[in-house]
Amino acid sequence: MEHLDLTSIEEINGAFERWLQDYNFNHSHRGINRQCPADLYTPSLRKLTSEQLEFILVHEEPRKVLRTGMVSYYGHYYRVPDPYIGRRVWTKLKGRTLSIECGGERIARYEIDERQYQDVPRPRRQDNLDVEK
Numbered sequence: 001m002e003h004l005d006l007t008s009i010e011e012i013n014g015a016f017e018r019w020l021q022d023y024n025f026n027h028s029h030r031g032i033n034r035q036c037p038a039d040l041y042t043p044s045l046r047k048l049t050s051e052q053l054e055f056i057l058v059h060e061e062p063r064k065v066l067r068t069g070m071v072s073y074y075g076h077y078y079r080v081p082d083p084y085i086g087r088r089v090w091t092k093l094k095g096r097t098l099s100i101e102c103g104g105e106r107i108a109r110y111e112i113d114e115r116q117y118q119d120v121p122r123p124r125r126q127d128n129l130d131v132e133k
Contacts, residue, residue, distance in 0.1 A: 059093040063100075071100060080108045 006012050028034040048056070063071040065084045070077040073091050080089065080100055089102045093112070100108040 054094075057094060061091050062088055063091050064088055073098060078108060078110055 006015060024038045025036055028036055032040060061073075063073065065071055065080055065087055067085060068077075069082050069085050070079055071089060071091065073093075078098065078100065084102055084107060087102060089100050089107065092099045092101060096112045098110045098112050099106050100110075
């Protein structure tokens with residue numbers, strides 16, 4: 001409540017960063033024997049290999065190619081070559097690139113526009129027409 005005067009996202013983020021630093025480095029907690037959270041932090045010794053990162057960062061799903069020569073990926077349709085109609089393929093999304101593979105061979109590749117996958121409802125345009133009753 002002490003930051004109701006902030007007017008921009010930059011000011012809010014700055015205030016949050018200051019609070020977080022104070023909370024982690026200067027605030028003692030009864031639940032951890034009056035220590036600061038930063039006193040108990042130890043970095044992980046686990047380092048991921050590039051193969052592990054690839055596995056984590058790639059979204060893969062099987063799809064069946066429709067009679068129209070298309071595959072559906074979250075409500076959007078992508079064309080694949082006609083010989084794959086009726087077959088199972090894998091969709092692989094890595095970053096903004098959607099690859100479609102069959103038998104370990106890439107058969108199609110698309111650059112995705114993230115905006116088409118946003119689930120945020122768009123406000124309807126309303127004209128300000130006041131009707132008196």
